[in-house]
Amino acid sequence: MPTPQSSTRRLTSLYIASLGTVAFLALLGQAIVQSMLSQQTRDSTVIEIATRQKILSLQLREAALALKIEADRENSFKLKEIEEILKAWDAADRNVQSAIHKAMIFNSDRDEIKRQAAALAPSHQRIQAAAKSLIVSESRRPNPQRTIADLREIRDAGKEFSDGINQLVLTYNQQAQAGITQLRRVELSLFGLLLLILLLEGILVFRPSVDKLQTALNELAIALATSQDTAAELAAAQAQSERLLLNILPSPIAERLKNTPETTQPHIADGFGDVTVLFADIVGFTDISARTSPQELVALLNQIFSRFDRLAEHHGLEKIKTIGDAYMVVGGLPHPCDHHAVSIANMAIDMQTAIAQFNQDTGEAFSIRIGMNTGAVVAGVIGLRKFIYDLWGDTVNIASRMESHGVAGGIQVTEATYKRLTDTHYFESRGVIQVKGRGEMATYWLKGKKQLAPTV
Numbered sequence: 001m002p003t004p005q006s007s008t009r010r011l012t013s014l015y016i017a018s019l020g021t022v023a024f025l026a027l028l029g030q031a032i033v034q035s036m037l038s039q040q041t042r043d044s045t046v047i048e049i050a051t052r053q054k055i056l057s058l059q060l061r062e063a064a065l066a067l068k069i070e071a072d073r074e075n076s077f078k079l080k081e082i083e084e085i086l087k088a089w090d091a092a093d094r095n096v097q098s099a100i101h102k103a104m105i106f107n108s109d110r111d112e113i114k115r116q117a118a119a120l121a122p123s124h125q126r127i128q129a130a131a132k133s134l135i136v137s138e139s140r141r142p143n144p145q146r147t148i149a150d151l152r153e154i155r156d157a158g159k160e161f162s163d164g165i166n167q168l169v170l171t172y173n174q175q176a177q178a179g180i181t182q183l184r185r186v187e188l189s190l191f192g193l194l195l196l197i198l199l200l201e202g203i204l205v206f207r208p209s210v211d212k213l214q215t216a217l218n219e220l221a222i223a224l225a226t227s228q229d230t231a232a233e234l235a236a237a238q239a240q241s242e243r244l245l246l247n248i249l250p251s252p253i254a255e256r257l258k259n260t261p262e263t264t265q266p267h268i269a270d271g272f273g274d275v276t277v278l279f280a281d282i283v284g285f286t287d288i289s290a291r292t293s294p295q296e297l298v299a300l301l302n303q304i305f306s307r308f309d310r311l312a313e314h315h316g317l318e319k320i321k322t323i324g325d326a327y328m329v330v331g332g333l334p335h336p337c338d339h340h341a342v343s344i345a346n347m348a349i350d351m352q353t354a355i356a357q358f359n360q361d362t363g364e365a366f367s368i369r370i371g372m373n374t375g376a377v378v379a380g381v382i383g384l385r386k387f388i389y390d391l392w393g394d395t396v397n398i399a400s401r402m403e404s405h406g407v408a409g410g411i412q413v414t415e416a417t418y419k420r421l422t423d424t425h426y427f428e429s430r431g432v433i434q435v436k437g438r439g440e441m442a443t444y445w446l447k448g449k450k451q452l453a454p455t456v
Contacts, residue, residue, distance in 0.1 A: 276417060
């Protein structure tokens, strides 16, 4: 029979053992929690530096897009800005590689993280190479074609780099979620054991730690959301660059320029055997300029030409350019069509209506002369700087003469255009006139559309 002394010793030993078990479990749980918290801290550092690299990528993209095609003093400041971004990028790259190496010490999926980190290198190198090429090109002798290629490379590689960063961030976030799940299992196991000994100790040790870990998880979620917002901003910048390019050149011409080899001088010249060209000019513009401030004059021209632009789009025509108060538009290119003469004639009539409506809206007294001609032209892009899609040929020169030899409010056409439109429009013969550089020519006044005229 055990003696009271031996029973006391056993109880004391059991109590000490229980306290030791509690202490051991508490220390073990605390070590596990601290290890996971440290891992979360290292992961947060990787997320922060990776997000910084993505922001630098966006800044590099915006700085590159801000470069003008022609060289000027402003470009030199932008090139310095790009160089500073590249230096910051290199520093961030060294930091993120170091952070990833430290974070992988206790990481459960080190091979996958290594693979994702290594996958960032090609797009990283492409962005740096394109940016350095852009700096060299713009610093020496600007090559617009090279500039376009470098901008596209920065854009494409930037998207690939952003996607890689997003995947890396997602991997860290998934591991953080898995860590939370494991921690909760450990918590429940320790809670059951400690409940047999000292329930209160388990609650006091682990619950605060879980709250800290949840806070770290929330911070990771915020970092992931921030990186996704940055990707959306980069996509918007890419879309804007495409819109700007298509606003300068017709879509097929822009694609051909982008696909031209870097070593080839940009040169596009296509022959079109049958198009209709229109020139319009504001009558008395010199007098108007003398009595109107430059700001007011430009504002009025912008309102008038904006209405003409909408008409060109409505009729499916290609605006070529404006020169001072002159407006030039063509039908039948870059996509050939059979109804180009009808579309140009309808636009000419609508332009006269639009200028009358403009006068009614503003109280001004503008009037325009319009000239039209149909025939063959050459259209394309030439030169090295300030690209513009333009037309050349005798057809263009005669259309210009039809406008300059016309009268205010009139639409003068050549016999070639007249023959195309006799079934669809009304005309009045002007007779034979003397045209500068061409001699005598029979011309006609376009008066209106017949009922059967297409409304293209």
